[in-house]
Amino acid sequence: MTSTRAVRIWLAVDVLLVTVLLVLVVVVTSGGSPSTPVASPTASRSTTATAPSTSPVAVRLPSGNISCVVSVDGATCAIASITYDPPAVAGCTGRTGHVIVLDADGVSFPCEKGPAPTVAGKDVQTLSYGGSVTVGDYTCTSATNGATCVDGDGRGFRVARAGWTKIS
Template sequence: MGSGARGGLSRPMLLFIVIDALLVLTFLILLGTIGVNPGGGPTDGPSTPAATATASADPEDVDDVAFALPSGNIACTMGAGGVRCTIASYTYSPPTVPGCSGTVGHAVALDAEGFRFTCEDGTPGAASSDVPVLEYGEQESVGAWTCGSGTDGVTCTDADGAGFRLARAQWTEVP
């Protein structure tokens, strides 16, 4: 009698089951990674800025959030990687950014590397009317980043409380 008659599976049949199980597992992993929306298309694609973010177990799986302060002078975008804010008009003296031959003072960033002014090719205008407004006294959080809107400007920090305050008259690194 062969090995299949002893109550066990033959080696080719066992190999077939293992390969089949691996293929099914691979398919399920890919399906979960790509994701499918109810309309049948992939969920990856451009996201519409919103004034609120949803919590997610995976910090890389959060939607970017864009907002402007009520004055329209400051606009920010927050995502899993950090925060970037622009200011159209300011009266403070911006710092020097080594190696920058562009414009400094209109854009700041806060990410895993910390807070810094960024070198830009031009100057931003006021926030467009389609950017959601973060009213004074409200705050927004995405991943480890939180920004609050106030009459004294925008304050953005990381999970440890380090970050910046940006306003027309001054900028401050916090804490």
Template sequence: MGLSSRMAGLSRGMRAFLLVDLVLVLALVVVAAVVLSGALRSTGPRDTGSDVDPAPSASLSGQASTPTPTATGAGLASFTTQLRNIACTMSDEGVTCTIADKTFVPPGAEACTGTIGHVVVAGAEGVDTPCVDGPAPAKAAPDVPVLEYGSTSTVGGWTCTSATNGVTCVEDASGTGFRLARAELVAIG
């Protein structure tokens, strides 16, 4: 089922919600790309290819680094993981997450002429990975709060949990949602 036929099955309000979320996520990606433009490559934590930050509280020189906003959850509307590879926006209607670096191939990739799998949207209609025009998103900006590993954030009827193996977001009432990590996207429920 193509994106246009899936979108046609959504209510007008849900389509508007998804469109606004997508625009906001893409705007965040553009701002992050402009702000970071290479800064993470020269001063950020070493990317080991996993979702684990090798030294979250020290700079490469061993000196204490400038603290990043962190949180233990309880209602962050927007957050990122410790490596800033996954960033999510939560609302009463659902969750939208982006992933900068991924190795999995999402369903529907062969039909997408843009990028697919870098944006995951969960809402009343289920989980979707829209085909998006343009490049993959950049890692989250330094001012986006970090949801520490083992912590959760709940907004509306949705709960997201950050862990070393990715981010899991589920609708509290139904238990449906997804787990997103560099190596895979798994539908839940």
């Protein structure tokens, strides 16, 4: 019988691996180097994260429930706990609603396989409430009521435990 603790540890490792995979995909597609430092240890105390215009940045809101990766190619946020009905994605036999993407094609919910993400770990840079991170034309802002990510034209999404909204 699997203990609850073992399941939680497995889920935490899974989320960490998914986050690392997302960062690596962004790094590879943007032509960056995975060894490029994202932030200093003191950056998590700052209200605004900064990075060179081509380096992806992974951040988490202080609660850890929402984490985002922002790059020159877009913004992807994962939310561990949701209370809203996940959107239907045509042809998806997996799960939707826990990951939301903003890129040149607009806002979308990818079809996910496996378990939902868990709360982001302390190893991910914390973006203080009210703080923003911008990479290229994409900006994500942290607030007590969720995360907002927009492109240079102000289009994007707002996501929180209770729901999500498309910003036109």
